[in-house]
Amino acid sequence: MIVTYIITIAVVFLSFLIQGHQSFDALRIAGVKPDLLFIITVYMGYSFGSFAGEVTGFGSGLLHDSLSNSPLGLLTFPKLIIGFVVGMFGRSVLKSTTPTIILLVFVASIIKGIITLILAFIFSEAYISSIIHVIIPEAFYNAILSPMLFFIYDKIYRSELEREGYL
Amino acid sequence: MEFITRHKPIVTFVFCSLFCIISLSIQGGGFTLSFEGIISGVVSPFQKLYNGIHSGTSKLWAGFSELDRVREELKFTQQKLQSFEAMDENINQIKLENERLRNLLEMKEKLRYNSLPAFVIAKDPDNWYRTVVINRGSNDGVDVDMPVVGYHNGEKGVVGKIAEIRGSVSKIEPVISPEIKIGVKVGEGGYAGLLSGYAHNSNLCKIDYVSRAAQIKFGDVVVTSGLAGDFPAGLVVGTVVQTEMHELNPYQRVIVKPIIDFDVLEDVFVIKKSPDRGLFDTFEEVK
Numbered sequence: 001m002i003v004t005y006i007i008t009i010a011v012v013f014l015s016f017l018i019q020g021h022q023s024f025d026a027l028r029i030a031g032v033k034p035d036l037l038f039i040i041t042v043y044m045g046y047s048f049g050s051f052a053g054e055v056t057g058f059g060s061g062l063l064h065d066s067l068s069n070s071p072l073g074l075l076t077f078p079k080l081i082i083g084f085v086v087g088m089f090g091r092s093v094l095k096s097t098t099p100t101i102i103l104l105v106f107v108a109s110i111i112k113g114i115i116t117l118i119l120a121f122i123f124s125e126a127y128i129s130s131i132i133h134v135i136i137p138e139a140f141y142n143a144i145l146s147p148m149l150f151f152i153y154d155k156i157y158r159s160e161l162e163r164e165g166y167l
Numbered sequence: 168m169e170f171i172t173r174h175k176p177i178v179t180f181v182f183c184s185l186f187c188i189i190s191l192s193i194q195g196g197g198f199t200l201s202f203e204g205i206i207s208g209v210v211s212p213f214q215k216l217y218n219g220i221h222s223g224t225s226k227l228w229a230g231f232s233e234l235d236r237v238r239e240e241l242k243f244t245q246q247k248l249q250s251f252e253a254m255d256e257n258i259n260q261i262k263l264e265n266e267r268l269r270n271l272l273e274m275k276e277k278l279r280y281n282s283l284p285a286f287v288i289a290k291d292p293d294n295w296y297r298t299v300v301i302n303r304g305s306n307d308g309v310d311v312d313m314p315v316v317g318y319h320n321g322e323k324g325v326v327g328k329i330a331e332i333r334g335s336v337s338k339i340e341p342v343i344s345p346e347i348k349i350g351v352k353v354g355e356g357g358y359a360g361l362l363s364g365y366a367h368n369s370n371l372c373k374i375d376y377v378s379r380a381a382q383i384k385f386g387d388v389v390v391t392s393g394l395a396g397d398f399p400a401g402l403v404v405g406t407v408v409q410t411e412m413h414e415l416n417p418y419q420r421v422i423v424k425p426i427i428d429f430d431v432l433e434d435v436f437v438i439k440k441s442p443d444r445g446l447f448d449t450f451e452e453v454k
Contacts, residue, residue, distance in 0.1 A: 013213070016210075016292060017213060017214060017217045019292040020214065020289040020290060020291070020292045020300075021214075021217060021218065021221060021289060021290070022287050022288075022289070022290050022432070022433060023221065024290070024292075025290060025429075025430045025431070026430070026431075028430055031294075031368060031369075031370065032294045032368075033294060035292075035293065035294070037292065049176065050176035050177075050180070051175055051176040051179060054176065054179055054180050054183060055179065058183045062206060063206065063210065063292075064292055064293055065206075066206035066210060067210070067289060067291060067292060067298060067300065068291050068292070068293055068295075068296040068298050069291075069296050069298045069330060069331075069338060069340060069344065069346070070293070070295065070296050071190070071191055072190045072191070073186070073187035073188070073190040073191040074191060074295075075293055075295070076183075076187050077184065077187035077188070077191070080180070080183050080184065080187065081184075084176065084180045087176065116295060119191065120295065120367070122191075123191045123192075125345050125346070125367070126367075127366045127367065127368075129366060130295075130366065130367065130368055133366070133368050133369070134294045134295065134367075134368040138294050
């Protein structure tokens, strides 16, 4: 289990460095870029349950907030919730097929976006147009990339998944 | 204890949720800032390292692939230099004449500020904010609220202002951020207004409090007025793309496209100018 934690910390940190680098902006489509940290949060919840999902979401959210001008917690709380909720279903309920993964990440991204919007409305500044300009495009982008990233993560966590009996 | 062990996910969820809610509720407080500071302090060396490796590899590759292009550019630049050297004499004469005329008119000479070059080492990983992190901090003499400019396609434009400083890194609040407020002048008439970001996710800015009578057209240049105290006057921010008038609003709103393309921004200059304290002192006295 310790190995899983170390690998997760390494993956989250690497995703954060890649996502925070200026060259990552070249991947912007329709003004948005994919959220790699969110996808790893969903993956951890989906594969290893609520605890792994929420801890990954909390950690990656704190990293997000530390770099952003957002109030601390604004980008953390939605990831924490999604990590926890996705972990309640997991692989035992949702079979690991490409359409399932795409749908799961798409819906999770939409919910994350709506929670962020509500929090921004309460604690910062929010615009309803963000639904069209941020939430939906980002959800599509995350969903399209998710099968490939889930495949890579499956390879990384192969031994853990075999132990759990999913592979 | 057994309860905690048995319901570990729920207990962790409740604890983390409380942390987020409390942190959001006391946003702007010392606790929030210091906590972010700790994370930022841990993360920034890795960001610098990653940035160094990435730019080193890019430069090495560029060295192989772009040698021919650089040779051509060198030739072209040398030709240009020749023509500029010829122009230099004329410029000196014009400067002297300008100075003489200014003295005649008893005009104050425009202030010049030192600037500090910096690299962008990280950008906001999220789509909701557009924070930019640079490799200069308090160790380099950078201070909060100092203006930052950059170049795009050879044009100089306002990037934003320093929002937060650490030892060797700083966060910039860009002009496209809704939280920023800059006093600007629009168009040939120099109509005054207050510029801020259009929305968190937008690449545009908006100018509020512009008189309805102001005649503003597409392509008009927006420059800093220097009135709010942070920015020196005359820095170009962007160009007008649209104007909006609503019946209930006594002012018109102007939508501006910044000169700087924040998706490709890499090099910036921090203008070493602190806010005019006189203005703030006046406010304090009024209070």
